[in-house]
Amino acid sequence: MTAADRASRPVHVWWARLADAHPGLVGLLDPVEIGRYETTVDHDNRRRFLAGCAVSRVVLGELLGLPPADVPLRRVCPRCGGPHGKVTLDVPAGGAHPDVRFSVSHSGDVIGLAVCHGADVGLDVEDGTGTDVEKVAPRVLTDRELAALHARPPAERTAAFLRYWTRKESALKAVGVGLRVPLRRLEVSDPELPPAVLSWPEQMESRHEVRMADTVVGATHPASVSVTGTAEVTLVRHDTSAMLRTWR
Structure with a gap:
């Protein structure tokens, strides 16, 4: 390096x-x-x-x-x-x-x-107002992420889910595939840990090196930024x- x-x-x-x-x-x-x-x-x-x-x-x-x-x-x-x-x-x-x-x-x-x-850079921000986490999470999270989400108290699940979501979308935007790849095939770190991609979807032809940073806009909108490279x-x-x- x-x-x-x-x-x-x-x-x-x-x-x-x-x-x-x-x-x-x-x-x-x-x-x-x-x-x-x-x-x-x-x-x-x-x-x-x-x-x-x-x-x-x-x-x-x-x-x-x-x-x-x-x-x-x-x-x-x-x-x-x-x-x-x-x-x-x-x-x-x-x-x-x-x-x-x-x-x-x-x-x-x-x-x-x-x-x-x-x-290359990817940005994602989410509002989350009215999001039915129990309904949407299985379409966005891997099995391991979903299990970790359900292990949290119900009051913490929406914020954790939105953090997973922003990290995933920003990463896929940064590498140029966007939502053509299902979010639930990409695994990222737990919301309480530093942001990182843990595994890429199998259907992607190559793996990528990306770094991330999280932020919150106006205390209500979680956002994540992903950048290619180390x-x-x-x-x-x-x-x-x-x-x-x-x-x-």
Whole structure:
């Protein structure tokens, strides 16, 4: 392991709230994003999408030295080729910022953007309000995780389940497979232990090295960040609410 591997890798995470989404942000979107925004029926989902796009464009625009509307974001579904896949930066390999990687997540009234240099990153945040843990947990947790969850007092199970969930989704996002792999085939450490992947799903062609960090947004939304590689993750938190209010 090199000194660079042992060093801490900073991941900057910007958080916004649903209330930060306002019509003035629509002007930052590209035509594909505007089309998706206008055809999303659910009002809150429209606002989440708008805030996620706006945060991505404003933050990445500052990094690239570009107006937010000119940030070259690209969405291509790996299965059908449609414009709804994981969003990436469409910058040349030899460009000034080829190593900027990012991940967007939203749940409830929280929207997050994680940005990392030189490694792939995955962010997941969960609200959990109204989650039927007894019903959902068997679809998300391995048998061993499920047994550990049920060994906890009932009052502790929702928080523990959400921590399992955020770790799993962030890890799968970081390695680029997302929810194409069942969550219950991925095993992570107990919520009371440092975050780590214990075993990858058998159907994945290769195993990956990832490091994780946990956080909580506003005391109500657990979140996890995963980064490929062996460097330990250090989270640097930013609040984008004031920044988004300037784009009216």
